[in-house]
Amino acid sequence: MSEIKCIVLYESIYNNNTLKVAKAISHTLGCRLIKASEAMEEDLTKYETIGLGSGIYFGNLHPSIINIAKNFDNSPQRVFIFSTRGNPIHGKYHGQLKEILNTKGKRIVGEISFKGYDGTGPFLIFGGGNIGRPNERDLSQSISFIRKALPEYCIKDYYKLLDNRLPVIDGSTNKYYYKDGKNLFLLRGDIVSINQNLCTGCGRCKTVCPMGVIELIDKKAIPDKELDCTLCNLCCINCKERAITLHYNWRDTINVAKRHKNRKSL
Numbered sequence: 001m002s003e004i005k006c007i008v009l010y011e012s013i014y015n016n017n018t019l020k021v022a023k024a025i026s027h028t029l030g031c032r033l034i035k036a037s038e039a040m041e042e043d044l045t046k047y048e049t050i051g052l053g054s055g056i057y058f059g060n061l062h063p064s065i066i067n068i069a070k071n072f073d074n075s076p077q078r079v080f081i082f083s084t085r086g087n088p089i090h091g092k093y094h095g096q097l098k099e100i101l102n103t104k105g106k107r108i109v110g111e112i113s114f115k116g117y118d119g120t121g122p123f124l125i126f127g128g129g130n131i132g133r134p135n136e137r138d139l140s141q142s143i144s145f146i147r148k149a150l151p152e153y154c155i156k157d158y159y160k161l162l163d164n165r166l167p168v169i170d171g172s173t174n175k176y177y178y179k180d181g182k183n184l185f186l187l188r189g190d191i192v193s194i195n196q197n198l199c200t201g202c203g204r205c206k207t208v209c210p211m212g213v214i215e216l217i218d219k220k221a222i223p224d225k226e227l228d229c230t231l232c233n234l235c236c237i238n239c240k241e242r243a244i245t246l247h248y249n250w251r252d253t254i255n256v257a258k259r260h261k262n263r264k265s266l
Contacts, residue, residue, distance in 0.1 A: 008022055018053050018055050045075055056084070080109050093113060160247070173222055194220075194243055195243045204239065205235035231248055
């Protein structure tokens with residue numbers, strides 16, 4: 001795969017709210033994710049697309065993100081903006097950054113903002129505001145946002161394009177083929193679906209999976225116990241090839257609790 005001409009820059013200083021979103025976005029894009037402090041030493045002119053994100057502080061993005069934008073040259077790069085925030089009191093959070101980007105000749109391809117846990121000021125009386133945010137739904141929305149804004153960087157989820165799917169049963173791993181143009185892709189698994197064309201057999205997913213769901217067979221990762229999956233997402237996060245995707249509905253999330261209700265330890 002050719003080098004990804006995209007990079008995500010972030011600042012996240014309190015509760016890692018923005019970092020959670022930044023990780024979801026960068027993983028979907030398959031690109032580098034670096035802190036704003038590192039960006040000043042980076043040659044950003046080599047990237048076609050740049051993501052800028054931070055928490056919202058007094059109605060604005062973090063000063064480090066604003067300074068990065070001020071130091072941009074006038075090349076015609078694309079930029080997307082993301083942020084996490086408290087309650088919507090101060091208005092248009094991305095306004096100053098967008099003005100700077102416009103003066104630099106950048107094309108803004110999209111922007112998104114999520115509520116984030118706020119443990120400052122009067123919110124401390126109630127244990128904090130927006131507890132649990134950004135949550136799984138927020139991260140899913142961030143992925144959908146980036147897939148729509150920059151589809152050319154995103155690996156296709158061929159499992160979702162399958163016409164016929166088989167029941168998931170213990171002791172058996174389903175196999176699917178999907179043809180995309182001249183390329184034929186082999187997928188193994190349903191809840192834990194692994195694109196065998198992309199898998200390099202590095203074994204990271206097997207190592208990080210706390211439930212022992214994945215095995216290495218013939219130098220490929222195979223989800224041979226996927227009904228044991230707790231949907232923790234560690235395999236996806238640690239797969240540098242983006243070969244793994246999780247597919248589940250609300251029934252599957254409930255089945256996790258039912259299946260492991262008598263388990264005493266890992």
